[in-house]
Amino acid sequence: MENTDHKDIGKKLNNEEVHKADQHAAGEHRHDHDEEDETLNLTEAPEEAESWLSHWPLLTALLILVIMLTLEYGFKYQPDFPVNLIVFLIAFGLSGYNVLGMAWRKAKHFDFFNEFFLMSVATIGAFSIGSYSEGVAVMVFYSIGEWFQDAAVNRAKKSIKALLDIRPDKVTVIRNGQSSEVDPKTVQLNEIIQVKAGEKVALDGELYSNAASFNTAALTGESKPDTKRKGEKVLAGMINLDRVSEVQVKALFKDSKLSQILEMVQDATARKSQTQLFISRFAKIYTPIVFALALLVCFAPYFFVDTYNFHQWFYRALVFLVISCPCALVVSIPLGYFGGIGLASRNGILFKGSNFLDVMTKINTVIMDKTGTLTKGVFKVQQVKTVSLSSEELMQMAAAIEASSTHPIAKAVVEYAGHKLEDLKAENVEEISGHGLKGTINGKTVLAGNAKLLKKFSIAYPGEVDNLVDTVVVLAVDNQYAGYITIADEIKEDAKEAIERMHSLKLQTVMLSGDKQAVVEKVAKSLGIDEAYGDLLPDGKVAKVQGFKDAGSRIAFVGDGVNDAPVVALADAGIAMGGLGSDATIETADIVIQNDQPSKITTAIRIGNITSRVVWQNITIAMLVKVIVLVLGAGGVANLWEAVIADVGVALLAILNAVRIQRIKL
Incomplete structure (x- = not known):
């Protein structure tokens, strides 16, 4: 009907x-x-x-x-x-x-x-x-x-x-040195809230205490404790496990990650699948036909049956x-x-509409970003090699100029330099898109980025730099090559299992990355990925995905960074890594994986x-x-x-x- x-x-x-x-x-x-x-x-x-x-x-x-x-x-x-x-x-x-x-x-x-x-x-x-x-x-x-x-x-x-509506009705906020319980909706940005052991965090923010452990199962589906340090992100819905902790609020109640999840699931039922739409269209034709046939069953035999009753x-x-x-x-x-x-929600996956459940059944190619999707996005400095400066001086300069960037590689450099960063300060720092950073330290012009950055400024550097497999930050001081820092990213524990599952489902696997081709090929080979492309700027990723679509592939793209948002929107099914992913990508995506596990990609397809x-x-x-x-x-x-x-x-x-x-x- x-x-x-x-x-x-x-x-x-x-x-x-x-x-x-x-x-x-x-x-x-x-x-x-x-x-x-x-x-x-x-x-x-x-x-x-x-x-x-x-x-x-x-x-x-x-x-x-x-x-x-x-x-x-x-x-x-x-x-x-x-x-x-x-x-x-x-x-x-x-x-x-x-x-x-x-x-x-x-x-x-x-x-x-x-x-x-x-x-x-x-x-x-x-x-x-x-x-x-x-x-x-x-x-x-x-x-x-x-x-x-x-x-x-x-x-x-x-x-x-x-499963989802676990937001506390009350929150303890510290105002004028006094703590009081208030409605979370009344708490403003940058206020300090107190979370006791066993309590749920009511609002998104940054940990104000030195350290604390949280159960993140409500958001990620993973119950293992997650230890946070001062300044790290804490999300509404997490449960404080060990001690009284303080959190500085960075998002209003309505803008919290948990509120966004609730909104996603609420909106999901309004987006009907093609099957549901077909049934609705079918019903408009079916019902009048049934009434007409019932009338025929009742009256038509009068003209054909001699003993009509x-x-x-x-x-x-x-x-x-x-x-x-x-x-x-x-x-x-x-x-x-x-x-x-x-079922998807209980497994840490958010479908933004029932139509995307249908889309996932037709996917034949999974295209993935590298950093933050297949790798942890947690970089560590592996090697420091210099020409004229000491290793400590090179790291200080690199950390000073990278301090203004939020890129995971920049964070790795700053973290490795530690307290030494306080000795130097970079000025007039500017980002050269797809290449690196340029700034001034103690009157000297410093460049820090990939090899393309030095080529852009016609600075000679050793050929060995181009042959390095790990990610490399090359430095130049006053237009003279000064050395390089190698940085490696760790592959996620379940990444290889995820690729094996995709292959078992006869899915083609592709990896796209802005990292250099040698690094991309190394990761792809270790995971068994079918095709891998590196040295891609955001528009390059869009071109690659469009190429696969033009060839007739039904694509699911999985990414986590802001630069992945255009590709996520272009794919038949855009999948965002919701734990570490950027808000822009999560907003654009059709499906959100809350615990950042690539193995959940095939789980979404199975569901x-x-x-x-x-x-x-x-x-x-x-x-x-x-x-x-x-x-x-x-x-x-x-x-x-x-x-x-x-x-x-x-x-x-x-x-x-x-x-x-x-x-x-x-």
């Missing part, structure tokens, strides 16, 4: 404005016809599961139906006509008052092609021909099916909300209408995608495949059963009992299959 306002998962999960009369049995958690909000609301508290007693009208109707059927078939006793009709009318009203009400409200908007109107016509029609018990049974079992559907959706909502063919048309209700499709498909998003498989299982089962019973109903073989059992049974089977996604362990 065309009833996305009734069945859409986002709407089921965001039901604050639902009319009270629609909060029981078949109509609970429903929206009015004009409501169009399709966003999953995770920022509000989840509803508590409704007790069985809250469904007393439906349960009473079920009890009446069981008693009447027992009397009729067990004791061969059927009350007289008025009593029989009144009892069944009471059961019908208790089980279907909200369905009938919703059908009437939609009819007032000239919306007749929906399951409420369909069920109302079918059950009232059954009463009109004296099939009281069957009319009540259709409404009762339909309402029970809706009850189970709502329970499945609420469970899916709570599983994700419990209106009562008989009208009954068959009612059966046809009941079994045509696409509950299994309308509910289980979005619930399946929602389950996929929940997409699992979700797609379950969704198509539901589509196949539902359509197959419906076609069979529709034919049987039109032919007079299936009755209303069999129609409603087939309809509700298939719907429940599809829902259970969809819910199963959330329980899968990867």
